[in-house]
Amino acid sequence: MGKTLFDKVWDSHVIEKIKDGPDVLFIDKHFIHEVTSPVAFVGLKNRNLKVMYPQKTYATADHNTPTINQHLPIKDRLSAIQVKTLEKNCNEHGINFWGLGHKKNGIVHVIGPENGITQPGLTIVCGDSHTSTHGAFGAIAFGIGTSEVEMVLACQTIMQQKPMKMKINVEGKLSANVTPKDVAIYIISKLSSSGATGYFVEYAGSVFKDMSMEGRMTVCNLSIEMGARGGMIAPDEKTYNYIEGREYAPKDAEWMKAVNYWTTLMTDKDAIFDKEYNFKAENIEPMITYGTNPGMAIPISKSIPKANKSESKLSYKKALDYMEFSEGDKMIGKKIDYVFLGSCTNGRIEDFRTFASVIKGRKKSNTVDAWLVPGSHKVLKSIKDEGILDILIESGFKLREPGCSACLAMNDDKIPKGKYAVSTTNRNFEGRQGPGARTLLASPLVAAVTAITGEITDPRDII
């Protein structure tokens, strides 16, 4: 029987299979950040262990960092200590550290790909569930807990049961103004926020073949929001072109060798998946969420549905009460207080280009506060170099400095209680963007048109 892309990468990293237990899986690349790593280092210290392969781990400060005045000391005492602790731990163990102000600093899932660390066929982990992003390159990438961060630091391995395999096929051509974010949210709305739990997803079909690497990253990033451990897309010419020449990419003879290997990374014709879904591109519209998990999403032109049978009525009501929405409400025209562009889901240069293309020549609504946060310093530099910053300023927007920011609101960037935010992020959980904040997930296009009008707007109506 043939192997899937996932099988090929997973099986080639198994050091040992434990009977009625997990596989011991070798990890090629490990990313760490200030929030989920400190306790792992405490664990190493308590056990008197060293980092086994410090050069295979890369550290950035992103989750808990300010997005204005990064050149000044961090004001919040606990945040400052946490970032300092990361630096100290990295220095002590000889780990690459890209802290605040470093030109390679940024959100962990943005900097991996843009520096060429993320490559096909690798196993990549990080103490962050959106590690699935790196799957866009044909890598097996997923989020882990802090105990596992400690395992990777100590032994470059983790112990995991091999997940089941799911294929999600989307064929056809996307309509105008339908973005990769809409494709991902559409799939989650069909499968629910737990529909892929226990599975590792491969995205296949013409829609993903036609998609840019940035778009593929957005899709793979959101795999966790339907419960999947991760998602991946077979590497192709687009993948190689993206990686070639980046700092950590293989060079010369090594490059040829790598590409030769990467071309073998595709699912065999006779491989079998445990579950398959097929969707048509033509059925996908610009999407928006209305509830408190990413599965509670509808096409932007539609009204909030009635609770279905599989959704417990109590939980559904709780979600709508939190949002102060009612069954049957139309989404279009709802007043919005905040717009957030950024995060590991949609904080890459392509997202800023999209946003800028819409707002160019238009003005930001006076009733909207807009927070625009680049995913990394490299993205920030491109925004300036490409003239996007001028367009933003001309239209009344300001740009912040890179970081996770209001996606999880660990720093000062918190949406106030009761306010509505259209966000290009990944989670609309209660209080995710600040205690009492109400999040509506959407694409950078929807975010842009909403920032102009001050209310939920269908991009097809003004573009």
Place this chain on the structure above:
Amino acid sequence: MAYDKFKILKSTAVPLNIDNVDTDQIIPARFLKATERKRFGDNLFRDWRYSSDNSLIKSFPLNNKKYNGKILVAGKNFGCGSSREHAVWAIYDYGFRAVVSSFFADIFKNNCLNIGVLPVQITESFLSEVFIEIDRNSRNMFEINLKNQEFKITSSSIKERFKISTYKKSNMSNGFDDIDYLINKKDQISAFANKLKY
């Protein structure tokens, strides 16, 4: 980190009959700033336990004096969202040793097994019975027997088996974790690393 050995747990239970409880509810991101594993239990379900003025929300089960115990019983898809192990630390630190649900999110379940909180997955119909049982009398006892992989409503002796791998079961009952296993494999790991393609 070593943890208490898990054998048989007999306890009353705290009900949380809500589906899709995500780790941002279990512990909001703003309480993840510590650099040591201490006092996370204080902020377990912070925004469901306390109002924005820090007053107790009396209707929330953890604030209801009639509910207590070492078992948390929750709706399906418990622990979805962020990979933060802090969520499980908060649950453990608060005093729970087991979480019972009809469905767990993947990373959360792994995190539980890595630090000694037993995730007990039962059928949806049995879960409804458990909620009814707690509702009928909050002093009703439940028993989790790890060796036999059984979860039992003590008053009626109705029980259901739950799954756990032999490996994880042995870890839980001995208080071992994966690093205890892996540090003895370092030669094998470095031999493997040397053979990798690039």
